[in-house]
Amino acid sequence: MNDRLTKIKTFYKKHRRLPSYSEMLKLFNFSSKNAVFKIIQKFIESGFLKKEGSKLAPTSKFFSLPLVGLVKAGFPILAEENREYLTLDEYLIDDPQSAFLLKVSGDSLIGLGIFDGDIVIIERKKQATAGDIVLAQIDREWTLKILKKDGIRAYLESANPKYPPFYPRQELQIFGVVKAVIRKFN
Amino acid sequence: MNDRLTKIKTFYKKHRRLPSYSEMLKLFNFSSKNAVFKIIQKFIESGFLKKEGSKLAPTSKFFSLPLVGLVKAGFPILAEENREYLTLDEYLIDDPQSAFLLKVSGDSLIGLGIFDGDIVIIERKKQATAGDIVLAQIDREWTLKILKKDGIRAYLESANPKYPPFYPRQELQIFGVVKAVIRKFN
DNA sequence: AAGTATAGTAAACATTCGTTCACTTTGTCA
DNA sequence: TGACAAAGTGAACGAATGTTTACTATACTT
Known part of the structure; x- marks a missing residue:
């Protein structure tokens, strides 16, 4: 069957x-x-x-995994009718041409649940909104941080109280924006 | 070309x-x-x-995204030669038949970087090792927690100091093990 | 400028494709 | 038990597939 x-x-x-x-x-x-x-x-x-x-x-249903409901209070909804389906590739990646993966190193984003060893999906783009997690070059050094704006001035911030904000001495160039994180267990 | x-x-x-x-x-x-x-x-x-x-x-190269090196010290390695390629579906899911997705609710696993609204990939299985994050039924209530063993006795623990460990009054039945988390940023 | 590899055209080919028709077997339900 | 739907057989069909061969135009090299 x-x-x-x-x-x-x-x-x-x-x-x-x-x-x-x-x-x-x-x-x-x-x-x-x-x-x-x-x-x-x-x-x-x-x-x-x-x-x-x-x-x-x-079809996408062919590939997709059932997405079941919330675990809180009671049974996760597994009934056929209520199922939503999700294809990981399609869910995570809008434009495969401009996307790439980056293995994170360091603990500067732990506040956002991005740990050392995690993989982030980055979409290449030069522009970003304040609050975005960006892959950027600040004074010739590459880093993964949160983009903030102080009036017109842009700077980078960590999601870890251990680190101070980074104000660019000369230049701050954005290379891409983090669209998603994935972490595999053992 | x-x-x-x-x-x-x-x-x-x-x-x-x-x-x-x-x-x-x-x-x-x-x-x-x-x-x-x-x-x-x-x-x-x-x-x-x-x-x-x-x-x-x-081939898998057809689908895959370039996985670039670490961001720390200097430039992320983008050179063609050093590229590793990764297909998300293949990377994240071993057995599509037994896997499903679950939308997480609650903050009991924040210590592991699993937040409210995140999606976890679960593989159906009845057995798990201590330390695994499991989807389990404890005294008829469903929950997502860390499996621990106290001698022979199994219990569940949160990754949030706010919550105490859960010792099953009657039964603890494991339904699946969390293999990965994914989180999309707006 | 001559020589040569590269990129594309055109036509013909056997093979395999998915579809259809008519028929048989199996299972189910009243 | 009989009737009827569902599941599978077998053969035949046109259309589309990927491949091959021979030839032409374009671009690159030294």
Whole structure:
């Protein structure tokens, strides 16, 4: 049943593409392509796959993980109806062309829950708003800090009382803005 | 040049599949499929795409974001040679079948940099090691806490001095283990 | 300026693709 | 038990796929 979809997902994970009908024949141990055809129709109806002309492609539901509700008071909502789905790549990254990852070193942003060893997703841009966490070059030194504005003057601040604010002697150049943090446990 | 690859990536992002040669014809404004054929060869050689038989598929390099070095002392390493590449989905999720996402509520894990509103990736499993952050049911109430062991007795602890440890009156059932946190900034 | 690799055109090809039709088996429910 | 829907078989089909070969135009090198 449903483990047909699992087989397709497994194939996809391994090959990074959907299997063709002939390949699904083997996957499902069928001997007629028509059987595959019908099954695919079901997956299309249930929203896991889609078709453009006769080209098969996965939908975001295909990849996505169920996002369950809040843990507080009572049971996390796992009911099928209430599920929201999320694809990590799509959720985290708007423009893959301008995005890159940076491994954080140091404890200057612990106040924001960004620790040493965490990975931040940075979007390249020269402009930022006060309050943004920016990757910047301050007096020729690279750093990851919070951008603040003091009237018109821009400066950098840590999220750790241990460090003082940094006022640029000469120049402060913004290179990118932190869009997200990710941290993996052990 | 390179923006051919960008076009393919854009197509992929929109359709969740690679374009066929005929579709690339239009993408690149070519009029011979052979031109496409040659270009695809290049992408295969440079490791962005791969072929199984005559089936084209993206590699992990195709999706991945450059992971640059540490920011501390000096310039983040952006040189092509030193790049490591990372695909978020692959990096964060081992087994998509048993994983789900949970939106965190409450401040009981702030000590670990897990804030209210963050999303955690949970892997379903009944067993966990002391020190793991677990989604558990303690005396019929669901919660996200750190699993500790006091001799043989298991109990739950917060990462916030505000809250006391929780010793189960009757039962403590583990439902899953937190593998990662992600937090998006506005 | 001559020579040569690179990039693109054009047409023809076997192969594989997804689809369709007619039929058979299996399972379910009244 | 009988009826009917669901699941699978088998074969045939046109259309689209990726590949190949031969040729042309453009750009680069020394």
